[in-house]
Amino acid sequence: MSKVVIIGAGQAGLEAATHLRSQGFDGEITLVGSENILPYQRPPLSKKYVLGEMSLERLYLKPKTFYQENDIKLMLGTIVKKIVRGEKKLETNCGVFEYDQLILATGSSPNRLPGVSSENLSGIYYVRDIDDADALKKVLKPGKTALILGGGYIGLEAAAVARLKGLNVIVIEKSERILKRVACEHTSDFFRDLHQKNGVKFVEGYGLDHFTQQNGKISGAVLEDKSFYAVDLIIAGIGISPRTHLAKEAGLKIENGIKTNMQGQTSDPCIWATGDCAAFPFNDKYVRLESVQNAIEQSQLIAKNILGANLDYKPVPWFWSDQYEVKLQIAGLNNGYSQIIPRANKANLSISNWYYSDDTLLAVDAINDSRAYMVGKRLLEAGKSPSKSQLSLLEIDLKDLLTQ
Numbered sequence: 001m002s003k004v005v006i007i008g009a010g011q012a013g014l015e016a017a018t019h020l021r022s023q024g025f026d027g028e029i030t031l032v033g034s035e036n037i038l039p040y041q042r043p044p045l046s047k048k049y050v051l052g053e054m055s056l057e058r059l060y061l062k063p064k065t066f067y068q069e070n071d072i073k074l075m076l077g078t079i080v081k082k083i084v085r086g087e088k089k090l091e092t093n094c095g096v097f098e099y100d101q102l103i104l105a106t107g108s109s110p111n112r113l114p115g116v117s118s119e120n121l122s123g124i125y126y127v128r129d130i131d132d133a134d135a136l137k138k139v140l141k142p143g144k145t146a147l148i149l150g151g152g153y154i155g156l157e158a159a160a161v162a163r164l165k166g167l168n169v170i171v172i173e174k175s176e177r178i179l180k181r182v183a184c185e186h187t188s189d190f191f192r193d194l195h196q197k198n199g200v201k202f203v204e205g206y207g208l209d210h211f212t213q214q215n216g217k218i219s220g221a222v223l224e225d226k227s228f229y230a231v232d233l234i235i236a237g238i239g240i241s242p243r244t245h246l247a248k249e250a251g252l253k254i255e256n257g258i259k260t261n262m263q264g265q266t267s268d269p270c271i272w273a274t275g276d277c278a279a280f281p282f283n284d285k286y287v288r289l290e291s292v293q294n295a296i297e298q299s300q301l302i303a304k305n306i307l308g309a310n311l312d313y314k315p316v317p318w319f320w321s322d323q324y325e326v327k328l329q330i331a332g333l334n335n336g337y338s339q340i341i342p343r344a345n346k347a348n349l350s351i352s353n354w355y356y357s358d359d360t361l362l363a364v365d366a367i368n369d370s371r372a373y374m375v376g377k378r379l380l381e382a383g384k385s386p387s388k389s390q391l392s393l394l395e396i397d398l399k400d401l402l403t404q
Contacts, residue, residue, distance in 0.1 A: 002027040002028070002100040002101065003027060003028040003030070003098060003099050003100045003101075004017075004020060004025070004027060004028065004029050004030070004099065004100065004101045004102075004103065004306065005030045005032065005090060005097050005098075005099040005101075005102050005103070006029070006030065006031050006032065006102075006103040006105055007032050007080050007090070007102070007103070007104050007105060007106055007246065008032070008033065008103075008104065008105030008106045008107055008275070008277075009031050009032065009033025009034075009035070009039045009074065009076070009105075010033075010039060010042065010105060010107050010275065010295070011039075011041070011042070011061065011275065011292055011295040011296065012105040012107070012274045012275030012276070012295035012296075012298065012299045013031055013033070013039070013103070013105035013274075013275075013299070014031065014039045014061050014062065015295060015296050015299035015300060015303075016103050016105060016274060016299040016300075016302055016303050017029050017031050017070075017072050018062075018070070018072075019299060019300045019303035019304070020303045020306065020307070021070050021071070021072070023303055023304060023307055024307070025303075025306070025307060027100075028073070029071070029072045029073065030072075030073045030075060030097055030099075031067075031072055031073065031074050031075065032075045032078045032080060032090070032092070032097070033074070033075065033076050033077075033078065034077070034078065034079050034080075035076065035077070035129065035130070036076050036077040037056075037076070037130060038060045038061070038062070038063075038064060038074075038076075039060070039061045039062065039074075040056075040059040040060050040061060040130065041059050041060075041061060041292075042128070042129075043292060044059060045059070045127060045128075045129070045130065045132070045133040046127040046133065046136075046154075046157055046158060046161060047157060047161060047322060049133050049137075050127075050133055050136055050137050050140065050161050050165075051161060051164060051165070052137070056130070059130075075092075075094060075097075077094075078092050078093065078094045079092060079093045080092050080246060081093065082246075082249065082250075083102070083246055083247075083249070083250040083271075084250075085250055085251065085268055085270075085271070088100065088102075088270065090102075099270075100270070101270055101271075101272070101306050102270060102271045102272070103271075103272045103273070103274060103299075103302060103306075104246070104247055104258055104266070104271065104272065104273040104274070104277060104278070105273075105274050105275045105277070105295075105299070106242075106243040106244070106246060106247075106258075106275075106277045107242075107243055107275060107276045107277055108128075108240040108241060108242050108243060108276035108277060108290065109128065109240060109241055109243055110126040110127070110128045110132075110236065110237075110238075110239075110240050111236075111238045111239045111240060111241055112126070112236070113149075113236055113238070116211075120216070121211070121213055121216060121217070121218060122216060122217045122218070123213075123217045123218030123232070123233045123234060124218060124233070124234045124236060125139070125233060125234065125235050125236070126235075126236055127154070127158060127235065127237070128240070136235070139232075139233050140161070140162060140165040140167060141165070141166075141167070142165065142166030142167065143166065143167070143168070144167050144168070144232040144233065145167065145168040145169075145170070145229075145230065145231045145232050145233075146158075146159075146162045146167045146168070146169050146170070146231065146232065146233050146234070146235055147170050147172060147221050147229060147231040147233070147234045147235070148162070148169060148170065148171045148172065148234075148235050148237060149172050149208060149234060149235070149236045149237060149238055150171075150172075150173065150236065150237035150238040150239070151171050151172070151173030151175070151177075151178030151179060151202070151204065152178075152179060152181065152182060152237060152239065153179070153182065153321045154237035154239075154240075155171060155173075155178075155235070155237030155238075156171070156178065156179075156191060156195065156237075156321070156323055157237075157321060157322070157323055158235045158237055159171050159195060159200050159323075160195070160198070160323040160324050162235070163195075163198050163199055163200060163324075164324070168199075169199070169200045169201065170200075170201045170202075170203065170229055170231070171195070171200055171201070171202050171203070172203050172206070172207070172208060172221070172223065173202070173203070173204045173205075174205070174206065174207035174208075174224075175204070175205070176204060176205050177192075177204055178191065178192055178202065178204060179191065182334075183334070183353075183365060184334070184337070184340045184353055184355065184365070185340075186340060186342050186351075186353045186365075187328075187353050187365045187367070190351060190367060191323065191328075194323065194324065194326060195323075198324060203223060203227070206223045206224045206225045206227070207223065207224050208221055208222075208223060208224070209222045209223055209224050209226070210222050211234075212228075218231060218232070218233060218234055219231070221234065240276070240290065242256075242257040242258065242276055242277040242278075242279075242288060243276075243277050244257060244258055244277060247266065247271075247273070247277075250268075250271075252266045252267050252268060252271065253266065253267040255279055255286045256279040256286050256287070256288060257273075257276075257277055257278055257279030257286070257288045258273040258277050258278050258279060259279050259286060260272070260273050260278050260279065260280045261280070261281070262280060262281055262312040262313050262314075263301075263302075263305045263310065263311065263312060263313070264278070264280070264298060264301060264302040264305055264313060265305075272302045272305075272306070274295065274298045274299045274302050275294065275295040275298065275299065276288060276290050276295070278298065280298075280313055282315075282333075283333075283335070285335075287333070289315065289317050291317065291318070291319050293315075293317070293318050293319075294315065294317065297313075297315055298313055298315070301313050316331065316332060316377060316380045316381045317330075317331070317332060317333055318330060318331045318332075318373075318377060326367060326368055327367075327368060327370075328365060328366070328367050329365075329366045329369075329370065329373035330363065330364070330365055330366070330373075331363060331364050331366070331373055331376045331377035331380055332355070332361070332362050332363030332364060332376065332377075332380045333362065333363055334355040334362050334363040335362070336357050336362070337355040337356060337357055337362050337363070338356065338357050338358060339355075339356045339357075339388065340353050340354065340355060340356075341353070341354040341356065341388050341391045341392055342354075343372065343391070343392075343394060344394075345369070345394070349368060350366075350367065350368045350369035350371075350372070351366075351367040351368070351369060352364055352365065352366045352367065352369045352372035352373075352376070353365040353367075354376065354391055356385070356388060359385060359387075359388070360385050361376075361379060361380065361384070361385040361386065363376070363380075364376030364377075371398055371399070372398060375398040375399060375401060375402060378402055379401065379402065382402075384401075384402075384404075386401045386404065
C-alpha cells in the first residue's frame with residue numbers, strides 16, 4: 001500500500017487529500033497541519049469573521065467526522081522539522097512519517113515589519129491565520145484610529161472592515177498610487193474614491209519612516225515626509241511570501257516559490273507542490289497564484305497526476321475582493337499590459353477594465369459586473385481576443401463577443 005503525506009492542512013492540502021480519495025486512491029493519506037484546529041477557510045478571516053458575521057464552525061472546510069469517514073489521518077499541531085529525501089521520511093515534533101509521495105502545501109506568511117516583534121512592541125497586527133484574526137477582533141473598537149500599511153487588496157480590505165467597525169482609518173501606500181502593482185489606474189481610482197466616500201484617508205507616495213511608542217505600545221507613525229499620525233493600532237498589509245524553508249533545506253529548487261513543472265512535480269519526482277508556495281511555468285515565467293481557485297485546481301491536478309494522469313496545469317486565474325458593498329472579480333493576469341479598455345454602465349454602476357498587450361486580451365477587472373467577469377473569463381479560456389474598437393462600444397452586448 002502506498003503512502004501519501006501532505007504538509008499543510010489548508011485549502012490546498014485538504015483538497016489534495018480529498019481528491020486523491022475521490023479519484024480512487026486506497027493507500028494511506030496523512031494530512032499534517034501545524035495549527036491545532038480543523039482546516040479552515042482563510043478569505044473570510046479578514047472580513048466576515050472579524051466583523052462577527054461568521055462563526056469559527058462555519059469557517060471549517062470539512063466537519064471533524066469527514067476525516068475518519070474518508071480514512072484521512074489528520075495530524076494537527078504537528079511541526080515538520082526536516083524532509084529527509086534519501087529515506088523518504090519527515091522528522092516532526094510528533095515523530096517520523098514515511099512517504100512514497102509527498103505534497104508540499106505549506107502556503108505563505110505575511111511579510112513582517114523589519115526589526116519589530118510583538119515581544120518589544122504591541123499594537124501591530126497582521127491578518128493571515130485564525131490567531132491573527134482573533135487578536136484583531138479584540139482591538140477593532142469604534143473611535144480608535146487604525147493605520148493601514150500597504151494599499152494593495154489586503155490593506156484595502158482591512159481598511160473597509162475597520163471603517164465598518166467604526167474606526168478612523170488612514171491608509172499609507174509607499175508607491176505613487178494604491179494597487180499599483182496589481183491594477184491599472186482606472187481600478188485604483190475607483191477604489192480610492194470608494195474608500196474616501198466611506199471616510200478613509202489616503203497618503204500615497206510616502207512610506208513609513210518610524211513608529212513612536214509609549215510604554216511598549218504603538219502611539220504614532222512618522223512618514224518619510226516627516227508627517228506624524230497619532231494611532232492606536234497598525235495593520236500591516238505589505239504582501240506575503242511563500243513558505244519554502246523546508247523545501248530549500250531539503251535541496252529542492254526554489255524560484256519565486258517551490259519550483260515545479262507543469263504537472264506539479266518539484267525537482268524531486270516524488271515531491272509535489274501546490275497552492276501559495278508553488279511556482280509553476282506560465283507564459284514563459286515561473287509564477288505563483290495566491291487564490292482559493294489555484295489552491296483547489298492545482299491540488300486536484302496533482303492528485304490526478306500522482307495516480308498517473310500526466311496532466312499539465314494551464315489555469316485561467318481568477319480572484320475576487322469584497323470591500324463594503326462592492327465586489328471586484330478578476331479574470332486573467334495583467335502582467336505586461338500596454339492598454340486599458342474601460343467600460344462603465346452608469347445605469348447599474350458596474351465598471352470593467354480590460355487589459356491588452358497589443359491586440360491580445362490578458363485580463364479583466366470587473367467591478368459589480370458579473371457579466372463582464374464571466375465573458376472575460378470565457379474569452380480567456382477560449383484564447384479569444386475581441387477587437388479593442390468593438391469592446392469600446394458601450395452599446396454592444398458583451399455576450400455577443402463569445403460567438404464571434
